[in-house]
Amino acid sequence: MSVTARRVGLDAVLVECPSGAVARAVYAEVLRRVVAAVDVVPGATTILLDGLSDPQAVAADIETWVDIEAEPISRGPVVEIPTTYDGPDLASVARLWGMTTAEVVGTHRSLTFDVDFCGFAPGFAYCSGLPEHLRVPRLQRPRPRVEPGSVAVADLYTAVYPMASPGGWQILGRTSVSVWDPRGEPPGLLAPGTRVRFVDA
Amino acid sequence: MPDPHGRTASPERSLRVVQPGPLTTVQDLGRPGWAHLGVPRSGAADQVAHRLANRLVGNPEHVASLEITVGGLVVALECAVAIALTGARGSLRVNGRPREWGTALSLGAGDLVEIGPFESGLRGYLAFSGGVDCPTVLGSRSTDLLSGLGPAPLGEGQELRLGSAWGPPMEGTATQAPARDVVRLVPGPRADWFRASALGRLGSSAYVVEADSNRIAVRLSGPKLNRIDEAQLPSEGLVLGSVQVPPNGQPLVMLADHPVTGGYPVIGVVPAQDLALLAQARPGEPIRFSVVAGAEGATTGRR
Numbered sequence: 360m361s362v363t364a365r366r367v368g369l370d371a372v373l374v375e376c377p378s379g380a381v382a383r384a385v386y387a388e389v390l391r392r393v394v395a396a397v398d399v400v401p402g403a404t405t406i407l408l409d410g411l412s413d414p415q416a417v418a419a420d421i422e423t424w425v426d427i428e429a430e431p432i433s434r435g436p437v438v439e440i441p442t443t444y445d446g447p448d449l450a451s452v453a454r455l456w457g458m459t460t461a462e463v464v465g466t467h468r469s470l471t472f473d474v475d476f477c478g479f480a481p482g483f484a485y486c487s488g489l490p491e492h493l494r495v496p497r498l499q500r501p502r503p504r505v506e507p508g509s510v511a512v513a514d515l516y517t518a519v520y521p522m523a524s525p526g527g528w529q530i531l532g533r534t535s536v537s538v539w540d541p542r543g544e545p546p547g548l549l550a551p552g553t554r555v556r557f558v559d560a
Numbered sequence: 561m562p563d564p565h566g567r568t569a570s571p572e573r574s575l576r577v578v579q580p581g582p583l584t585t586v587q588d589l590g591r592p593g594w595a596h597l598g599v600p601r602s603g604a605a606d607q608v609a610h611r612l613a614n615r616l617v618g619n620p621e622h623v624a625s626l627e628i629t630v631g632g633l634v635v636a637l638e639c640a641v642a643i644a645l646t647g648a649r650g651s652l653r654v655n656g657r658p659r660e661w662g663t664a665l666s667l668g669a670g671d672l673v674e675i676g677p678f679e680s681g682l683r684g685y686l687a688f689s690g691g692v693d694c695p696t697v698l699g700s701r702s703t704d705l706l707s708g709l710g711p712a713p714l715g716e717g718q719e720l721r722l723g724s725a726w727g728p729p730m731e732g733t734a735t736q737a738p739a740r741d742v743v744r745l746v747p748g749p750r751a752d753w754f755r756a757s758a759l760g761r762l763g764s765s766a767y768v769v770e771a772d773s774n775r776i777a778v779r780l781s782g783p784k785l786n787r788i789d790e791a792q793l794p795s796e797g798l799v800l801g802s803v804q805v806p807p808n809g810q811p812l813v814m815l816a817d818h819p820v821t822g823g824y825p826v827i828g829v830v831p832a833q834d835l836a837l838l839a840q841a842r843p844g845e846p847i848r849f850s851v852v853a854g855a856e857g858a859t860t861g862r863r
Contacts, residue, residue: 365748365749366746366748366749367748367749367799367802367826367829368746368799368801368802368829368830368831369746369829369831369832371799371829373749373796373797397592397593398592398593398594398595398596398601398797399595399596400595400596400797400820400821401596401797402794402795402796402797402821403794403795403796404794404796405794405796405797406797407796407797407798407799409595409797409799410592476596476795476797476821477596477597477598477820477821478598478795478819478820478821479598479819480598480707481594481597481598481599481707481709482597482598483598484598485795522708541697541698541709545597546594546597546599546698547597547598550596550597551596
């Protein structure tokens with residue numbers, strides 16, 4: 360599996376992967392091997408290792424990890440998100456996908472998503488798994504306020520809004536599950552590597 | 561409430577915020593280790609000044625201080641406490657009398673500490689023996705203006721608790737380290753997304769600090785940094801000091817509250833040691849970069 364390690368500043372390395380699936384595998388491998396980094400930050404197709412004492416050695420080492428399988432044998436836990444599908448964009452997503460709203464709900468529930476990375480806000484997990492023909496554009500005009508627990512789609516991702524924020528993703532429904540609690544252990548329910556299914560509320 | 565080090569704060573140690581100034585926040589060394597969950601590092605924008613202020617008053621460096629933006633903070637002390645002001649320079653008065661910058665001052669209950677508008681630098685750090693005590697979020701008391709974690713910026717009339725003193729304050733006045741006038745820039749990880757001229761421009765031109773700079777990023781304006789093409793970069797992790805270039809070609813340097821991932825290519829990274837200069841740069845001031853080879857012998861991929 361060919362990955363490329365790029366140096367970032369004086370003490371970080373960015374591992375570039377040919378796909379999101381390989382990036383997930385590399386992330387799992389970095390955690391398994393306990394690489395001593397202050398932060399390990401997955402991106403869509405990259406893994407950033409920040410705060411390394413010997414970045415050159417880590418960069419050289421990772422490029423020798425040729426035995427990484429695209430899908431790791433031991434994958435992350437599956438988290439189920441009970442969801443009520445009554446979101447304001449359900450009808451427009453149905454038009455986009457050429458389906459009834461019931462079929463949109465059935466499709467969203469049938470998929471198992473992978474948390475590729477977090478960003479935008481604490482606990483906001485980019486869950487990949489929509490197939491290419493179901494790609495969803497962001498809203499032309501983002502909403503000034505999206506409620507916490509909103510279950511939404513954009514691009515090839517789905518996400519659960521962890522807290523009230525502005526947002527441009529298309530909202531399919533809502534969940535009462537809290538995906539972000541700074542006092543929780545862990546504080547984020549949907550860490551990278553987690554698999555996610557949406558189920559009947 | 562016991563702090564992470566097991567000491568119990570003394571409830572009688574406190575101060576009152578008479579005037580918060582335009583923006584004063586509680587800052588410590590931030591929340592490293594949570595970036596994978598989307599949590600910014602946060603913490604003092606000028607860590608050198610924050611650490612110095614703590615050492616002067618006898619605190620360990622991780623203890624929370626006040627980060628004063630632009631100046632204008634007035635506090636009334638309600639206990640005996642040592643204070644020290646570092647970072648940006650401006651007038652410091654106690655009960656109306658001018659006092660020294662960069663020196664531990666032993667003060668008492670009822671003393672009024674007034675910090676005027678800063679004359680040089682942008683962010684002052686006011687440390688108190690024992691440190692500012694407020695609830696921690698993910699191990700830190702820092703206010704994160706991007707994600708909203710940590711305490712709100714200081715408000716008028718607010719009471720702030722202080723922890724119990726750690727050790728005696730230092731004697732003497734801090735000598736300000738000679739200011740670097742150029743900021744080092746280590747090229748990459750995405751320097752190859754730019755035309756060959758871009759790094760040269762960045763290293764040979766003055767870039768001016770824009771007024772909408774904040775704790776998230778220092779926005780700069782200057783000669784445009786041209787991309788090779790308009791390819792989209794999938795979101796990837798950002799480090800502190802990343803110089804991101806959006807499509808308008810004007811660079812922005814990631815500061816303490818920067819987002820953990822971003823979708824604009826990073827042409828280079830300012831080493832943490834040089835970020836104090838950026839954190840202290842005022843709108844309208846020029847920044848000069850010096851492009852250095854930071855990663856000799858590094859494996860750098862080429863597209």
